[in-house]
Amino acid sequence: MYVAVKLDKEKCIGCKMCIFVCPEANVIAFLPESKKIMVNDARCKGCGLCVVACPKDALTLDNN
Numbered sequence: 001m002y003v004a005v006k007l008d009k010e011k012c013i014g015c016k017m018c019i020f021v022c023p024e025a026n027v028i029a030f031l032p033e034s035k036k037i038m039v040n041d042a043r044c045k046g047c048g049l050c051v052v053a054c055p056k057d058a059l060t061l062d063n064n
Contacts, residue, residue: 003046003061005039011058012036018050018059 005028014035019028027043028050030036039059051059 003063004041004044005046005048005050005059006062007037007039008058008060009036011056013056013058015055017053017055021049021053023047023049 014030014037016030016037018037019030022028024043024045027040027045029038029040031038046061048061051061
């Protein structure tokens, strides 16, 4: 089963907590122009640390 993180862009406040806790390099990126994040689904291991760290519940684990 493949598990990846999905982002609700409406809820994201750009706090970057998800980036700080992610153990994988280049999975989550901050986009300064929109002040939101972007998730690279292909690199995500589905650990869920970012989901727990998000104060606005903008991230969820998704079974594909």
